[in-house]
Amino acid sequence: MAKWVPNAEEVGPGETVGRRLFDQPSLVGATDQKAALRSLDYRNFEDDREVSLDRLGKGNPEKAVMRYLTPRAEAAGRARKPSRTFDGWTAITVKKLAEHKGMKLTIAASPIVGQNPAEDADKDISANKFHCHVSGPDGSEPYFLALHLQMLFERHGTLEMSPNSSPPSLLKKALLGIIGIFMRLAEKSR
């Protein structure tokens, strides 16, 4: 199936958007702690007044789109100091974000033009035609925007593995599966 071509002007309510997840270190003195199941690390949502997202599919997440995005996400992880490993996305529908009552969220398309226009557009990993961002009302605290997003993705989101990253270990697969089941059960119980 051909890769979905997103509307560069606006993000549709039926689309699925994802926030990239990266490995996050524990505090040196707190490695004995255990994170709660279903929890997503707040650091994955820390950004500025606008939080970057990837448009993963017109409806459900699409593998071809995630294949396009994965090298970009991995490069973004390598560019961080210290570097981070890309662990897939937490994904949610635009509708769920838009209907959130706790903070008015605006989702806007913001495709990134590559720095090497001569290259094949799909090979230029500085470009991202699936980029969009979410923002809160004017003057809202970036801290609270990140906390709202963390809560929404924890409650309504799913986990999406990158289709072209190295195959995860059986243990990691099992853990992600269990977390996914808990997230869906929690969603159904609401």
Added chain:
Amino acid sequence: MTIPTAPAMTAEILLSETGTSWIKTSTVLRKLQQDVPPATHAGSSTGISPGESLSFDAEWLNVVEQRILASLPPEGYSVKGDTAWLQPDVASAALDFFKRTSTALPSEPYIYSSQAGDLVAEFPVTHGKMTCIISSKFVLVFAVVNDEVVQKKLLRTPTSLDSIRSEIQAVTQLLNAGTNGKVGSKR
């Protein structure tokens, strides 16, 4: 006897052979490091022997204090961008915060450093969680109670920790009431 109080100081009662006396711990972090007793999950005890300390803190407080102190970077190490370590001023603020509010908080926190260098403390409750972000200048509180978001930004001043404690206690009570209501309504 006058009880010495000062901003950002912690105090504990020690029972000595001669009776009860107040001991101030230093505001200097290195001094705090020496003062915090080894981590234990000890519960409350009824019999107090001479020299034994009487604690009015949550039972997890010592463990969390130890985690914070053990996350201080080596002398001269720049922690900017490295969330494996805590900035000393944030660690100091967090120690002070937990010391003053531990019994008003809903559970033992899961702690880590944010990218911005603040301390994130997540408190799981039965049907959700409360999150506090602690910096040297403010404390943010965020929780969802019966689908209603509660969010507060509480500025830290030398005298504000008591009011911060009251605000947090109110959120914890809402969380507990919300949880109980939800459980009750399913029956």
